[in-house]
Amino acid sequence: MIIADQLPVLPIITPLALAPFTLLMPNGRAAHLWAMAVTGLSFLFCAMLLAQVAEVGVISYQLGDWAPPLGIEYRVDLANALVMLLISGVAALVAPFSYESIRTEIDDRQLPMFYTAFQICMLGLLGVVVTGDAFNVFVFLEISSLSTYALVALGGRLDRRALTASYNYLVMGTLGATFFVIGLGLIYQATGTLNMADIRAQLEGSPSNSMVEASFAFIVVGMGLKAAAFPMHLWMPNAYTYAPSAVSAFIAAASTKAAVYVLIRFTFTVFGTDFEFIQAMMTYILTTVALAGMFFGSLVAVFQSSVKRMLAYSSVGQIGYMLLGLSFGTEAGVQASLIHLFNHGLMKAALFMSVACVMLRLGVHDCAGFHGLTKRMPFTAAAFIFAGLSLIGVPLTVGFVSKWYLLQAAFEVGRAWAGFLIVASSLIAVVYVGRVVELILLRAPPEEGPLSADVNGEPVREAPLSMLIPMWLLVAANVYFGLRTDVTAGLAGRAASALVGGGQ
Amino acid sequence: MDPFQFIVERYNYWIFIVLMMIGLYTVIARGNLVKKIIGLNIFQTSVFIYYISIGKIAGGTAPIYLPGDMYRRMDHGEGHGGDGHGGDDHGGDGHGAEEVHGVEHGEEKSHGDAEALHAGDANASNALYAGGGEEAGHAPAADLHGGAANVASGEADHGGATQGGDAHGADAYGAAADFVEPIYSNPLPHVLILTAIVVGIATTAVGLALAVRIREAYGTIEEDELEDADNIAEFGVADPRERADAQSAPAGGGQAPQVSGTRGRGAKLAGDRLGERLGRGAGSENGGGAA
Incomplete structure (x- = not known):
């Protein structure tokens, strides 16, 4: 069947071919429906791809029938199929969600452009994940980054700081991408190939040299910048805070995840952990960076008055958990890392969506807007609380599954202290989530002042259904995957054993 | 080995490194947003030169038929x-x-x-x-x-x-x-770099477009002044550390306060200012990183 043969390229080619037509749409509503269709199709293809990969194993797709070492290869295994499912799934949920929210935050004439950029951002991220060609990663990364800069800058209508945030993101993102390209140049010079599997074959068994080491260092720094790993996260809080709410929900859930995935892919399947310098890097640098990020992100999040900014700093901490799993260098560690990558996408998207609902009705994303939310927007409030519990890692939610596997991985490599630090930093998450939950549950809604009524001066109503349904689907996913742990954990476990064991 | 020879033999890499450092320095040290973009450009160009020089084969010609x-x-x-x-x-x-x-x-x-x-x-x-x-x-x-x-x-x-x-x-x-x-x-690096040049141009275009929009919104493209404008909008003074002294004075500066989520009602409660300020403390690191 032709669709099955072409499946790896379809999630990319569909938005690539269809997204430009969004610009021709006469109004925002048409563009919105078009974007929903495109992201929905991509999600469908990604789901089919995951099912196919789970059944038949690794799929290698040769673009234009050019054989791999020279031609570009899309190589899909469970790890990237899982990440693709997350990215396209969040996109498919944010697309219907976004309309009501984005309409109040940007100019109506910009709506078709917004949806174009949104689809292109998704296609870039999917491309980063699906490709088996190292240089292709860079090209797709820049496709997604360029559209993300535009998406963030759209927030400039409400708050001009979005413009400077986008500018800073552009400068640091480009530095990161260029570092990545330097790394690729070095590895190309050392091996003469850009195909990931081929690089691996060239490096296998050969002694390390400084070129390969420098290449790895450049790639880690470049991807660390894109992933907002702790000391390189400076672009992230402002970008997430001032971007339009729906954009925050998407990029927080998807864009940094793609970078973390690339880091995992390069560490384990391109370079391989046999090299001494990679082991040293993981033990001494990545572990430190991950732990520092976990505590720094969580601690700073406690003191934020803007809930969006709080969630952004929390993301810095959560990226730390993913890097910590990766830095163990074991199968269990990578499994935990992949699980958390997937789960964190689910919870952060739900959290940012609930902030978007508050933003829609009250026009603020400050803590002040959350006072007594249960009495005014009960479903939004409940969604925030559930997703917040998941962020902390309470049992029956996906957050618990992540932390559980991460702890197991930590004890398995005999780093019990890392396990204690994971728990300790989760306790800080209790503080920052609990602070907002306390406002939601225990405070009375403001009786007077600007926040006593919604933006039009009317009594505050619940968010519209078009926003509630996608948000609650994500919350339901948070609980569902928290109960059916075997689904994500099983897939991630098989993916991790393929990544670490190299048994593809 | 003769150190002089060591340097001269690898002159292409030295060009790459010198250009790279000039570009990086410009990005970090310059406050003007357009200059930063130009620095970024130089930085990217150095990488292009690096790629092209690794594709060069001694005695080889360009892969073009003459x-x-x-x-x-x-x-x-x-x-x-x-x-x-x-x-x-x-x-x-x-x-x-x-x-x-x-x-x-x-x-x-x-x-x-x-x-x-x-x-x-x-x-x-x-x-x-x-x-x-x-x-x-x-x-x-x-x-x-x-x-x-x-x-x-x-x-x-x-x-x-x-x-x-x-x-x-x-x-x-x-x-x-x-x-x-x-x-x-080797023509492959040339092809790669053609792609990277396209990406670089797109990045420059987006960066300059942002600089134009920033200029429209703030009236300046100097990073210090942008930071001051944000602080004035938020705290009423250019430097948050002076806030205690200036508290009695009315917020001057001529910049209309622009608080998150405006639509005419974004006024935040006074109690939350403290948290915002702490947030700013972390945020100013942010500016420092780019500055």
């Missing part, structure tokens, strides 16, 4: 043509040039252009293969050079043998014996 080059190769083409074209010797990829040649060659033997084209093609596919293959990185120059020379001389022998006493063939033999097949630089 008319003069084809003319020079005509002799060789004739000699090679003696063995009934023998396109398969090259392990050719079945490109059309061979067939075109086959026809033309059969018709008029003295016409060497098509053959030259064919030789060029085969050479290109060799180079491409070596570029993509494992050898290119390790010792591209020596391998490719040797390989090409072998092919050339082998063909010349062959041509000479089959053509025998044919004067034309003998000429070709003589010409091909001291003829060194042109060596092409």
Whole structure:
């Protein structure tokens, strides 16, 4: 069947071919429906791809029938199929969600452009994940980054700081991408190939040299910048805070995840952990960076008055958990890392969506807007609380599954202290989530002042259904995957054993 | 090793590193947003130069067919043509040039252009293969050079043998014996860099467009002034640390306070200012990173 043969390229080619037509749409509503269709199709293809990969194993797709070492290869295994499912799934949920929210935050004439950029951002991220060609990663990364800069800058209508945030993101993102390209140049010079599997074959068994080491260092720094790993996260809080709410929900859930995935892919399947310098890097640098990020992100999040900014700093901490799993260098560690990558996408998207609902009705994303939310927007409030519990890692939610596997991985490599630090930093998450939950549950809604009524001066109503349904689907996913742990954990476990064991 | 020689032999890498550092320094040290973008450009360009220099093969020419080059190769083409074209010797990829040649060659033997084209093609596919293959990185120059020379001389022998006493063939033999097949630089980095240049231009365009929008919104593109404007909007003074002194004074500065989520009602509660300020404390690191 032709669709099955072409499946790896379809999630990319569909938005690539269809997204430009969004610009021709006469109004925002048409563009919105078009974007929903495109992201929905991509999600469908990604789901089919995951099912196919789970059944038949690794799929290698040769673009234009050019054989791999020279031609570009899309190589899909469970790890990237899982990440693709997350990215396209969040996109498919944010697309219907976004309309009501984005309409109040940007100019109506910009709506078709917004949806174009949104689809292109998704296609870039999917491309980063699906490709088996190292240089292709860079090209797709820049496709997604360029559209993300535009998406963030759209927030400039409400708050001009979005413009400077986008500018800073552009400068640091480009530095990161260029570092990545330097790394690729070095590895190309050392091996003469850009195909990931081929690089691996060239490096296998050969002694390390400084070129390969420098290449790895450049790639880690470049991807660390894109992933907002702790000391390189400076672009992230402002970008997430001032971007339009729906954009925050998407990029927080998807864009940094793609970078973390690339880091995992390069560490384990391109370079391989046999090299001494990679082991040293993981033990001494990545572990430190991950732990520092976990505590720094969580601690700073406690003191934020803007809930969006709080969630952004929390993301810095959560990226730390993913890097910590990766830095163990074991199968269990990578499994935990992949699980958390997937789960964190689910919870952060739900959290940012609930902030978007508050933003829609009250026009603020400050803590002040959350006072007594249960009495005014009960479903939004409940969604925030559930997703917040998941962020902390309470049992029956996906957050618990992540932390559980991460702890197991930590004890398995005999780093019990890392396990204690994971728990300790989760306790800080209790503080920052609990602070907002306390406002939601225990405070009375403001009786007077600007926040006593919604933006039009009317009594505050619940968010519209078009926003509630996608948000609650994500919350339901948070609980569902928290109960059916075997689904994500099983897939991630098989993916991790393929990544670490190299048994593809 | 002589340190001077060490430096001179690797001059291309030194150019790369010097340009890279100039670019990076400009990005970090300059406060003007446009200058930062230009610095970013220089930084990216240095990487382009690095890529192109690793694709360079000693003695190799650009992977482009020049008319003069084809003319020079005509002799060789004739000699090679003696063995009934023998396109398969090259392990050719079945490109059309061979067939075109086959026809033309059969018709008029003295016409060497098509053959030259064919030789060029085969050479290109060799180079491409070596570029993509494992050898290119390790010792591209020596391998490719040797390989090409072998092919050339082998063909010349062959041509000479089959053509025998044919004067034309003998000429070709003589010409091909001291003829060194042109060596092409690895074209793959060139292709990669063409892509990267497109990406770089797009980034520059977006960056400059943002600078224009920032100028419209703030009236300045100097980073210090932008930060001051944000602080004035938020705290009423340019430097948050002076806030305690200036608390009694009304917020001057002429900038309309622009709080998150405006729509005429974004006024935050006074109690939350403290948290926002702490947030700002972390946020100013942010500015520091870019500054």
